[in-house]
Amino acid sequence: MKLFTYFRSSAAWRVRIGLNLKGIPYEAVPVHLLKDGGQQHGKEFRAANPLGLVPALQTDDGAVLTQSLAIIEWLEETHPEPPLLPREPLLRAQVRAFALTIACDIHPIDNLRVLRYLKRQMGQKQPAIDDWYRHWLIEGLPALEAMLARHGGDGPFCFGASPGLAELVLVPQLANARRVDRRLDAYPLLLRADAAARDLPAFAAAAPSAQPDAN
Amino acid sequence: MKLFTYFRSSAAWRVRIGLNLKGIPYEAVPVHLLKDGGQQHGKEFRAANPLGLVPALQTDDGAVLTQSLAIIEWLEETHPEPPLLPREPLLRAQVRAFALTIACDIHPIDNLRVLRYLKRQMGQKQPAIDDWYRHWLIEGLPALEAMLARHGGDGPFCFGASPGLAELVLVPQLANARRVDRRLDAYPLLLRADAAARDLPAFAAAAPSAQPDAN
Structure with missing residues (x-):
């Protein structure tokens, strides 16, 4: 491939x-x-x-x-x-909802082509663009933490003892978050899963x- | 439910x-x-x-x-x-990619909360916000049309003779497109699937x- x-x-x-x-x-x-x-x-x-x-x-x-x-x-x-997804349909739906919250509600709005449009077509200055970036990240992270608190289980990964779809989207998103804001302590479940995942060779x-x- | x-x-x-x-x-x-x-x-x-x-x-x-x-x-x-998805994994991937192109790459950027941010936090005027809306729609529609030309089959729906996931996301998106721009003639495959779907009671x-x- x-x-x-x-x-x-x-x-x-x-x-x-x-x-x-x-x-x-x-x-x-x-x-x-x-x-x-x-x-x-x-x-x-x-x-x-x-x-x-x-x-x-x-x-x-x-x-x-x-x-x-x-x-x-x-x-x-x-x-x-x-497997990257659990077997049971309800659990699969919860993992997919977590992934889609990042993939639909956070990531696209902070994507390179969008930031460029704000700058070039809308004439926004860099501090306003940075605020935009942070805003959509911060809007989304509490929801992700709440989803894990409700459905996540005992860890260390987002949804249990193995990494899967949730970590595939979480790890890159948290790396983006760290570039603009180091105060991620409010999201202990996200940080735990992220740390456990980043320890793995894959x-x-x-x-x-x-x-x-x-x- | x-x-x-x-x-x-x-x-x-x-x-x-x-x-x-x-x-x-x-x-x-x-x-x-x-x-x-x-x-x-x-x-x-x-x-x-x-x-x-x-x-x-x-x-x-x-x-x-x-x-x-x-x-x-x-x-x-x-x-x-x-079924809303075909059985064969490759076809499923093409239908999902079509749906995600709308759900990730068009819809979130034109969502109400984003348009509000442009207005309230960034002080953009309505004409600039309308341009933004149109821009992301128009950026996405040719790609959708190209996906159907390549993978869609004989119609009348996006991916063959029955409606499915593709129409679930396409029909609402084209309704949004019609509100801001009536020149959708460049997308005959999208229009054909949309019309066939909207004829159905569901x-x-x-x-x-x-x-x-x-x-």
Whole structure:
């Protein structure tokens, strides 16, 4: 398999962790979102992925999958072990809701192309853009902590004794949070799961600093 | 089941269609996002749904599910007929990628709370906010059309002869698009699926104007 990836992309980071946890070898094809006016706008990459976003996963049959959570569900269905989701439908729904809270309600609003629009089209200054970034993060973190307090179990991971979909999205999101705000003490359950996950080789190997395109 | 819903919410609309297609009866509990300073901020609703967003689905056992796509996957797993997703993993991934492109890359950026922030915290005027809304819609629609051209099959629905997850998210999104821009002719495959879906009673009954809280 080939993963079109960018070392800094949170969504690509999620898929890298998923591939590593499943033990699936892959070739990383870096797509630099800032170089050459954005390599994601190049014709070749757009042909594989019309929206021009990373990540995209090319299977051994040549099919190209997009959208990190769709890729991860596909990995789960085609390579079930070790599982990234629990078996029971209600528990699966709670883990998916946690992941979607990050993937839909936090991450897209703080994405690079949105921050750029605020700057270039709306003429916002950097301090206002930083406030925006922090606002949507902070709006979302208490909800995530509350979800774990209610449904999470005894840890150390978000939903029990093994890492899964929740950690795939949480670890990159908390890394973003740490870049703008170090006061994360109010979220002990998130921090516990994050620390437990980052101790694992599958997570360490997926980190931005460990990528071939890191600079 | 009880669905905490708001007639205008695109995410609640998706779940209403899903429940109708599956033939699952439910009690609609309206949560008005604008009245009383936003009923979604009330203590009672926040206890059920920490993030304070609609929709939320309360099962007959009292469990509360949140996030429209997590709710829909749960419906699919617990009430498999008629299916909202194809059986084959690769096709499932393509349908999910289509849905997530709307749910992650278009909808959250144009959501009410984001538009409000632009106005109140950033002091943007209405014309600039309208441009923002249109920009993220228009950025996303060509990608959706391209996904159907590549993977969609012969129609009339997005991915073949029956409606499913793709239409659950597409119909509300195109309704939003029509409110700001009537030039949707460039997206014939999206329009074909939308028209075929809106002809069905399950979709008509889920429309905002058909809801008890519509005003």
